[in-house]
Amino acid sequence: MTIIRRAVIALWLPILLVLLWWFASASSTSLFFPPLADIVSATNALWIWDHTIVDLLPSLRNMLLGLGIATALGVALGLVLGSFPRLLATFDPGIELFRALPAVAILPVAILVLGLGDSMRVFVIVLGAVWPVLINTTAAVRGIDPTTRDVEAAFRLSAASRFLRVRLPAALPQILAGVRVALYISVALIVVSEMQGAGVGIGHFLLASQRNWAITDMWTGMVVLGFVGYGLSILFRFAERALLRAYPPQRLGKD
Amino acid sequence: MTIADHRTTGETVPVASDPAAPLVEVRGVSHSYTTKAGSREVLRNISFSVKPREFVCIVGPSGVGKTTILRDIAGLQAATSGEVRVAGTALAGPSNDIGLVFQDYSRSLMPWMSVTDNVALPLRGRMSRTERDGRVASALLEVGLVGHEESRPWQLSGGMQQRVAIARALAFGAPVLLMDEPFASVDAQTRADLEDLALRVRNDTGQAVILITHDIDEAIYLADRIVVLGGRPASVVEEIEVPFGPERQQLVTKALPEFGRLRARVHRLIEDASRAMTGSMPAVEES
Numbered sequence: 001m002t003i004i005r006r007a008v009i010a011l012w013l014p015i016l017l018v019l020l021w022w023f024a025s026a027s028s029t030s031l032f033f034p035p036l037a038d039i040v041s042a043t044n045a046l047w048i049w050d051h052t053i054v055d056l057l058p059s060l061r062n063m064l065l066g067l068g069i070a071t072a073l074g075v076a077l078g079l080v081l082g083s084f085p086r087l088l089a090t091f092d093p094g095i096e097l098f099r100a101l102p103a104v105a106i107l108p109v110a111i112l113v114l115g116l117g118d119s120m121r122v123f124v125i126v127l128g129a130v131w132p133v134l135i136n137t138t139a140a141v142r143g144i145d146p147t148t149r150d151v152e153a154a155f156r157l158s159a160a161s162r163f164l165r166v167r168l169p170a171a172l173p174q175i176l177a178g179v180r181v182a183l184y185i186s187v188a189l190i191v192v193s194e195m196q197g198a199g200v201g202i203g204h205f206l207l208a209s210q211r212n213w214a215i216t217d218m219w220t221g222m223v224v225l226g227f228v229g230y231g232l233s234i235l236f237r238f239a240e241r242a243l244l245r246a247y248p249p250q251r252l253g254k255d
Numbered sequence: 256m257t258i259a260d261h262r263t264t265g266e267t268v269p270v271a272s273d274p275a276a277p278l279v280e281v282r283g284v285s286h287s288y289t290t291k292a293g294s295r296e297v298l299r300n301i302s303f304s305v306k307p308r309e310f311v312c313i314v315g316p317s318g319v320g321k322t323t324i325l326r327d328i329a330g331l332q333a334a335t336s337g338e339v340r341v342a343g344t345a346l347a348g349p350s351n352d353i354g355l356v357f358q359d360y361s362r363s364l365m366p367w368m369s370v371t372d373n374v375a376l377p378l379r380g381r382m383s384r385t386e387r388d389g390r391v392a393s394a395l396l397e398v399g400l401v402g403h404e405e406s407r408p409w410q411l412s413g414g415m416q417q418r419v420a421i422a423r424a425l426a427f428g429a430p431v432l433l434m435d436e437p438f439a440s441v442d443a444q445t446r447a448d449l450e451d452l453a454l455r456v457r458n459d460t461g462q463a464v465i466l467i468t469h470d471i472d473e474a475i476y477l478a479d480r481i482v483v484l485g486g487r488p489a490s491v492v493e494e495i496e497v498p499f500g501p502e503r504q505q506l507v508t509k510a511l512p513e514f515g516r517l518r519a520r521v522h523r524l525i526e527d528a529s530r531a532m533t534g535s536m537p538a539v540e541e542s
Contacts, residue, residue: 147362153348154329154355155377155427165376169367246367248409 034216043220051205056224059201062118063190066125070186071179074130078137079163082171088138095134103128103185104192116197125189129182136178140171173247176240183236187229202228277304278463279328279431284337285488286323297323299488300337307430310457310464312474314521315484315492316529321467324484325435328465329355341431354424354462356434360416364408364423370395371404374423394426397456414445418452425456432456434466438473447505450477458501471521476508483521485528492524 022036047056081088106127114120144167152162168175194203202221209218286298297320305311315321327334330349338345341352357363364373374394378387395401398418408416417437424432434453438446450473457464468474474481478497485492497517499508508514 145362147357147359148365150331150355150357151363153331154353155423156349156351157377158380161376161379165379166365169365172367246369246407248366248407 031213031215034219038216039219039223042216043223046217046220047224052224055200055202055205056228058118059190059194059203060228062121062201063125063186066122066190067129067179067182067186069122070126070129070182071133073126074133074178074182075137075168075175078134078175079141079167079171081134082138082141082144083163083167085142088142095131099131099135103189107193107196111196121190121193121198121201124193125186128189129185132178132181132185133175134178136174137171140174141167144170173244176243180233180236180240183232184229187225187232191225275306278307278309278342279305279465280340281324281328282338282340284324284327284334284339286320286327286332287335296488298327298334299486299490301484301489301491302337303482303491303494305431305463305465307463308457308461310454310466310477310479311482312478312480313465313467313482313484314469314471314474314525315489316525316532317469319484319487319528319532320489321469321484322435324489325433325467329353329433350429351427352429353431353433354427354429356417356420356424356432356437358436358439360408360413360420360440363420364416366407366409369405369407370400370411370419370422373408373419374426377423377427390426390428391422394422397425397459398422398452412445413441414449417441417449421449421452421456425460425462430462432462432464434464436468437466439469446473451505453477454501454503471518471525472509475514475517475521476503476505481517481521483524483528485524485531487532492528495521 018036025033025035026037028035081091103124107124110120110124110127114123148166148170151157152166157166190201191203191206194201195207198204202225206218206221206225209215209221281301281303284298284301285296287294287296289295301324303311313321313324323332326332328339328346330339330346330353333347340346341350344350365376368376371391374391375387378390381387382390395404398421400415400418400422403411403415408419411419421437424434437453438449441449453464453466454477456462464477466474466477475497481495481497483492483495484490495517498513499511
């Protein structure tokens with residue numbers, strides 16, 4: 001009962017919009033806005049499973065690799081910076097400067113230095129996605145209750161215990177909020193980075209279709225990206241729930 | 256198995272060779288805080304000592320500097336002058352010889368850790384897993400939390416959470432237990448239960464206990480000796496021996512005529528101390 005009601009509340013608007021698109025575009029003869037029915041049948045033909053294997057999987061692999069490195073880097077640096085206010089005061093201006101620089105702007109430099117391969121794409125994702133993780137981790141560690149710091153000191157916890165058993169889990173809810181933002185940034189950056197000199201990848205597919213005037217194919221790429229983004233977001237929510245299972249209920253991240 | 260059993264293995268609660276020799280010595284401790292308005296002296300020349308197995312309560316009017324003396328004894332901050340010696344060694348920071356129980360259990364326990372993991376936290380990296388498990392199990396037995404090992408603190412009542420904090424300090428195995436108003440935020444019945452727990456722990460483990468409280472009845476019920484702080488800056492106004500022995504009962508002990516006399520005496524001391532303090536500078540600390 002409640003599941004049905006929740007599904008109805010969550011889905012009526014998307015369904016309505018898709019229906020609107022379907023009927024509004026049904027008799028379209030515009031080259032740029034093909035009928036949704038054509039897009040759906042082209043999506044079936046292209047993405048089950050040829051282009052999923054050739055284009056989508058490499059994109060996802062690079063994206064997850066970049067996101068993983070960005071998360072590890074952001075958490076490790078954030079734990080250190082959040083723990084030592086003086087260090088933070090030294091690095092904070094630099095962090096603000098680099099963060100303000102759009103990762104897309106680094107793309108030409110990255111191509112010059114790293115070439116057109118996967119390492120360039122992973123690098124660009126790391127550079128764009130590390131900031132929300134780093135900033136959230138730093139803020140969370142800085143905000144740890146003074147009593148918790150007293151516990152660390154009074155019981156003379158080892159450095160490993162302080163960082164891995166106390167500060168990391170204490171910061172985890174905020175870290176995950178940062179990773180969620182980093183996930184969206186990674187999806188955007190993998191698409192953009194593949195528009196330059198990639199032979200495969202969903203970004204390459206989008207741009208190649210557009211340049212070949214395969215407009216319906218281009219639209220299928222966007223449909224697939226939409227579903228992939230939504231799927232990743234749902235997966236992330238499950239992961240978040242699982243990781244925060246032991247935490248007091250009010251600290252669970254709001255979606 | 257109780258904590259006391261660990262002594263036979265030589266792992267915890269080192270027994271002083273001379274039971275009359277002080278285990279904790281607070282020697283001429285003064286503490287000043289530097290604020291924008293200048294330096295403010297909170298404690299001046301505080302001296303007292305605690306013998307092995309002794310239960311000492313520190314009382315004083317609110318704002319007198321009880322939290323300051325606690326943090327100095329715990330080694331969480333350094334006294335401006337004077338020293339704190341534990342088992343003959345001057346403190347330079349937190350010590351393995353002091354197990355601390357914080358006032359605010361909801362913030363001193365890690366909410367994401369099970370009861371077991373909270374109690375085991377200070378022992379990580381210090382001993383074998385077998386020994387750690389043994390210490391945690393006996394500490395949980397001592398405080399009556401068997402059956403709640405896998406609960407999270409936030410799933411427990413306030414009194415039970417403070418038991419977890421006490422178990423953590425017990426498992427730490429220090430000869431001194433230092434408690435900062437540990438029962439201030441629980442209801443009256445729970446408070447009485449926890450007071451009896453604190454007495455039993457001392458009798459079972461032979462640890463010395465220093466308990467800071469603003470509650471005069473609590474201090475008299477628990478203490479072998481009461482250290483009354485007063486004045487601004489605060490110093491030791493008086494030390495009062497409480498002659499009730501190690502075994503006490505809430506109804507019986509509190510009904511003794513001597514209990515009433517002691518209560519009147521401590522009340523008067525604290526009243527005088529706070530009268531002397533009003534009109535002078537406002538308190539700078541006490542959470």
